[in-house]
Amino acid sequence: MKLTILGCHSATPRVDAHPTAQILEIKKHQFLIDCGEGTQTQLRKYKIKFSRIKHIFISHLHGDHYFGLVGLVSTLSLLTREADLHIYGPKGLKEVITLQMKLSNSWTNFKLIFHELTSKNSELIFEDDQVEVHTIPLDHRVYTNGFLFKEKEGERKLNIGAVEDANIDKAYYRKLKQGSDVLNEHGQLIKNETVTLEPFPSKSYAFCSDTSYKQDIVPIIDNVNLLYHESTFLHELAHLAQKTKHSTAKEAAQIAQQANAKQLLLGHFSSRYNDVSEFKTEAETVFKPVLLANQGQVVEF
Amino acid sequence: MKLTILGCHSATPRVDAHPTAQILEIKKHQFLIDCGEGTQTQLRKYKIKFSRIKHIFISHLHGDHYFGLVGLVSTLSLLTREADLHIYGPKGLKEVITLQMKLSNSWTNFKLIFHELTSKNSELIFEDDQVEVHTIPLDHRVYTNGFLFKEKEGERKLNIGAVEDANIDKAYYRKLKQGSDVLNEHGQLIKNETVTLEPFPSKSYAFCSDTSYKQDIVPIIDNVNLLYHESTFLHELAHLAQKTKHSTAKEAAQIAQQANAKQLLLGHFSSRYNDVSEFKTEAETVFKPVLLANQGQVVEF
Secondary structure (H helix, E strand, C coil), X not given: CEEEEEECXXXXXXXXXXXXXXXXXXXXXXXXXXXXXXXXXHHHHCCCCHHHEEEEECCCCXXXXXXXXXXXXXXXXXXXXXXXEXXXXXXXXXXXXXXXXXXXXXXXXXXXXXEEECCCCCCEEEECCCEEEEEEEXXXXXXXXXXXXXXXXXXCEECHHHHHHCCCCHHHHHHHHCCCCEXXXXXXXECHHHHEEXXXXXXXXXEECCXXXXXXXXXCCCCXXXXXXXXXXXXXXXXXXXXXXXXEHHHHHHHHHHCCCCEEEEECECCCCCCCHHHHHHHXXXXXXXXXXXXXXXXXX | CEEEEEECECCCCECCXXXXXXXXXXXXXXXXXXXXXXXXXXXXXXXXXXXXXXXXXXXXXXXXXXXCHHHHHHHHHHCCCCCCEEEEEECCHHHHXXXXXXXXXXXXXXXXXXXXXXXXXXXXXXXXXXEEEEEEECCCCCCCEEEEEEECCCCCEECHHHHHHCCCCHHHHHHHHCCCCEECCCCCEECHHHHEECCCCCCEXXXXXXXXXXXXXXCCCCCCCEEEEECCECHHHHHHHHHHCCCEHHHHHHHHHHCCCCEEEEECECCCCCCCHHHHHHHHCCCCCEEECCCCCEEEC
């Protein structure tokens, strides 16, 4: 998986401080997660192909997470896109995007499919043969979901030496990879686990923004490979985090630690902080390793 | 008057090619004209004080002219602005901005006053003691207005030598500046024009974007000091201009010439042109002088 940070700052865009947007490459997909104002310019800056974006996930309807969506949709239309575009986000998103299209008298020449979310429980919202996406209900000032992106477990690997020793015909290799026991050339039943190895471990990415500290999400993101968790404030401003339903770096680290995450990526820093290095220091008192989100940063895992 | 170009490109924003937005300083005002996506970032880049913007004029509801408005309004709210904000634009603008505020559950702490436009005739939409703003009905794919910004005629200037020779008491100077005849210290009536001079000429700025070639606007912008007229295409693509209801550089120059403008400023260049110098060459076959809009450019006139 490969995550590209297009913007990681909270609230209002500034020159070189873009609001939330990320691109996640997982299997054959290029998912866009949140779409603050200016995201289409950031996509161009980091040379990400617009045409490969087929699914967009919007966490909540605060401007710094979706004001760039209508512009991106318009641009896709001007680029004469034809492929369907799926948009997952809170109820209301369809109304606001279609109202703007109506007012500009310009409809997309591709299918725009809204998947409006209203549930307060974790839901499976996307699935194909390789990938699943689940919502992570968060606690913010408006209805908000994080998203868990999971690779499905792959096929078992053949232990070639063992397979050959067991005299299994090549025609059965496919079944072996799928986990079945098979008959060998002498008609003997060969137990799958004696000739195959565990599949490559499937990986996962959790995007949790915006939210106050919410322990309920821990079981959903259990053992996640990379956890992006918002940390708008340092813990000395925990009262502000509580009031505005955001988190501190320390709280984000507590979630990472409880969920047994492999890595924690912090972002959504308040614009009051010019230097964000202290977010790492604070979080690392609880959990390691900690990365700080940065525009243009690519995390491969 | 001082005009700052924040963005002058058509259609979709790109890195360093921002959609339409301009700041006009006229008397004590700082008017924002159009507000494409990313305008708030451009305002910061060119160090323009957000707090001084009290009136925003939106030509039409295509995204490259207003998708940055909701973000700017949200930012003004986060900056704890208190002063009223007036927004002039086509009917529908209020609905789309207030819907987004409703969905984000965040209302402005200042008064947001929409002046929705529907007339197809030129209207006076703003007036104070120094400035007038009139709409310029344009011809585009959706309902569109340009805007004419005019200084009101100032006071007459005293011809100090003549005033003193005529023995006029200082108490009457105010009346003289306002154009009245007055009595001198000997009770004689002194004709105003014998002791005063013409006021400084009042200046005007016309913003005309987006529009096809439309001769009807000529009487409205007669003798304008600076005419900004869109020129999306060069004349070799006149058929495209006609089809999309845009103008060519040559057509813009024809309007400038017929209106007896002092200067023509071209903008809203299609993204197909990497080098826009030919727009000037083409327009100058009809009218001079021609300026090409440029991000960050300041035109004082």
